[in-house]
Amino acid sequence: MExxxxxxxxxxxxxxxINEVLQGTEKSVTLHYVRPNNIVKYLDTVGCDSSxxxxxxxxxxxxxxxxRVNDVWYQIATDGYYQNSVEFSYYEDRNNEEL
Numbered sequence: 736m737e738x739x740x741x742x743x744x745x746x747x748x749x750x751x752x753i754n755e756v757l758q759g760t761e762k763s764v765t766l767h768y769v770r771p772n773n774i775v776k777y778l779d780t781v782g783c784d785s786s787x788x789x790x791x792x793x794x795x796x797x798x799x800x801x802x803r804v805n806d807v808w809y810q811i812a813t814d815g816y817y818q819n820s821v822e823f824s825y826y827e828d829r830n831n832e833e834l
Contacts, residue, residue: 763824
Protein backbone atom coordinates (compact mmCIF):
# COMPACT_ATOMS: atom_id res chain seq x y z
CA MET A 736 0.00 0.00 0.00
CA GLU A 737 2.77 2.46 0.88
CA UNK A 738 4.44 1.91 -2.51
CA UNK A 739 1.17 2.71 -4.29
CA UNK A 740 0.91 5.92 -2.27
CA UNK A 741 4.46 6.92 -3.27
CA UNK A 742 3.72 6.19 -6.94
CA UNK A 743 0.59 8.30 -6.72
CA UNK A 744 2.50 11.21 -5.18
CA UNK A 745 5.18 11.02 -7.88
CA UNK A 746 2.51 11.03 -10.62
CA UNK A 747 0.70 13.99 -9.04
CA UNK A 748 3.97 15.95 -8.77
CA UNK A 749 4.75 15.13 -12.42
CA UNK A 750 1.34 16.35 -13.62
CA UNK A 751 1.55 19.51 -11.53
CA UNK A 752 5.05 20.32 -12.78
CA ILE A 753 4.20 19.70 -16.43
CA ASN A 754 1.06 21.82 -16.16
CA GLU A 755 3.07 24.70 -14.67
CA VAL A 756 5.31 24.68 -17.75
CA LEU A 757 2.40 24.26 -20.17
CA GLN A 758 0.57 27.19 -18.55
CA GLY A 759 3.69 29.37 -18.63
CA THR A 760 4.05 29.86 -14.88
CA GLU A 761 7.42 28.03 -15.05
CA LYS A 762 9.93 27.76 -17.89
CA SER A 763 11.26 24.45 -16.63
CA VAL A 764 10.70 21.81 -13.96
CA THR A 765 12.80 18.95 -12.66
CA LEU A 766 10.76 15.79 -12.19
CA HIS A 767 12.20 13.16 -9.86
CA TYR A 768 11.70 9.40 -10.27
CA VAL A 769 9.77 9.87 -13.53
CA ARG A 770 10.52 8.04 -16.77
CA PRO A 771 10.41 10.09 -19.98
CA ASN A 772 7.76 7.78 -21.45
CA ASN A 773 5.43 8.66 -18.55
CA ILE A 774 5.79 12.33 -19.47
CA VAL A 775 4.97 11.57 -23.12
CA LYS A 776 1.95 9.48 -22.10
CA TYR A 777 0.61 12.37 -20.04
CA LEU A 778 1.31 14.90 -22.80
CA ASP A 779 -0.71 12.72 -25.19
CA THR A 780 -3.73 13.30 -22.96
CA VAL A 781 -3.36 17.11 -23.08
CA GLY A 782 -2.90 17.57 -26.82
CA CYS A 783 0.64 16.57 -27.74
CA ASP A 784 0.47 16.63 -31.51
CA SER A 785 4.05 15.92 -32.51
CA SER A 786 7.37 14.68 -31.27
CA UNK A 787 10.78 14.26 -32.79
CA UNK A 788 12.85 11.13 -32.50
CA UNK A 789 14.68 10.74 -29.23
CA UNK A 790 18.35 11.69 -29.39
CA UNK A 791 21.05 10.20 -27.21
CA UNK A 792 24.67 11.06 -26.69
CA UNK A 793 27.57 9.66 -24.76
CA UNK A 794 28.33 7.09 -22.14
CA UNK A 795 26.35 8.90 -19.43
CA UNK A 796 23.01 8.19 -21.17
CA UNK A 797 22.21 11.76 -22.14
CA UNK A 798 18.77 11.82 -23.73
CA UNK A 799 16.51 14.53 -25.10
CA UNK A 800 13.22 14.57 -26.93
CA UNK A 801 11.28 17.49 -28.38
CA UNK A 802 7.48 17.49 -28.22
CA ARG A 803 4.88 19.93 -29.48
CA VAL A 804 1.71 20.70 -27.53
CA ASN A 805 -0.75 23.17 -29.06
CA ASP A 806 1.90 24.46 -31.49
CA VAL A 807 4.43 25.15 -28.71
CA TRP A 808 7.67 23.14 -28.47
CA TYR A 809 8.98 21.64 -25.23
CA GLN A 810 12.02 19.57 -24.37
CA ILE A 811 12.29 16.43 -22.24
CA ALA A 812 15.90 15.79 -21.20
CA THR A 813 17.77 13.58 -18.76
CA ASP A 814 21.16 12.17 -17.92
CA GLY A 815 20.60 8.64 -16.71
CA TYR A 816 24.04 8.12 -15.23
CA TYR A 817 24.29 11.06 -12.86
CA GLN A 818 20.73 11.82 -11.88
CA ASN A 819 17.40 10.23 -11.23
CA SER A 820 15.37 13.06 -12.67
CA VAL A 821 14.00 14.40 -15.93
CA GLU A 822 13.85 18.04 -17.01
CA PHE A 823 10.70 19.23 -18.79
CA SER A 824 11.05 22.71 -20.24
CA TYR A 825 9.76 25.28 -22.70
CA TYR A 826 12.08 25.08 -25.72
CA GLU A 827 12.74 28.73 -26.47
CA ASP A 828 15.18 28.22 -29.38
CA ARG A 829 12.78 26.10 -31.40
CA ASN A 830 9.77 28.32 -30.65
CA ASN A 831 11.70 31.34 -31.95
CA GLU A 832 12.70 29.73 -35.27
CA GLU A 833 11.33 31.46 -38.33
CA LEU A 834 9.01 29.27 -40.33
